[in-house]
Amino acid sequence: MTIQILGAAGFGALIGWYVYYINRYRKGDVQVSDIVTLIGAIGGAAVLALFPAKSDLFGAYGIGLFAGFFGYFLVLIILVGVSINFDVDYFLDGRRKVVGPDYFIPEYVNPTTHPMAAQGRVNE
Numbered sequence: 001m002t003i004q005i006l007g008a009a010g011f012g013a014l015i016g017w018y019v020y021y022i023n024r025y026r027k028g029d030v031q032v033s034d035i036v037t038l039i040g041a042i043g044g045a046a047v048l049a050l051f052p053a054k055s056d057l058f059g060a061y062g063i064g065l066f067a068g069f070f071g072y073f074l075v076l077i078i079l080v081g082v083s084i085n086f087d088v089d090y091f092l093d094g095r096r097k098v099v100g101p102d103y104f105i106p107e108y109v110n111p112t113t114h115p116m117a118a119q120g121r122v123n124e
Helices: 003-024 032-043 045-050 056-082 089-093
Strands: none
Touching: 003 056, 045 056
């Protein structure tokens, strides 16, 4: 395996991870422009210029893209699984346990967002 193939796979993994992250923390509804951006990031002319179609480099980029995109989800599943504050409901609508009295969130920390937030829903 050459350094170019490893680099292409690493670049694909980075893009895949970032695409999953962006889609997960979206604040609004999915729009056509989002799909165009996603297609541009995954198979745009710049990527085809870097990694010619039907080459080992393009194949490594595709494998890296797959690994990064689904790797993000796999890491999230593992982190939610080992946490005592989250369960599988987190993947449905962001539900989590109430923070205990001996924990606090500093004022300088921005509040986190969660996927698929129900509009107007009050967390219990």
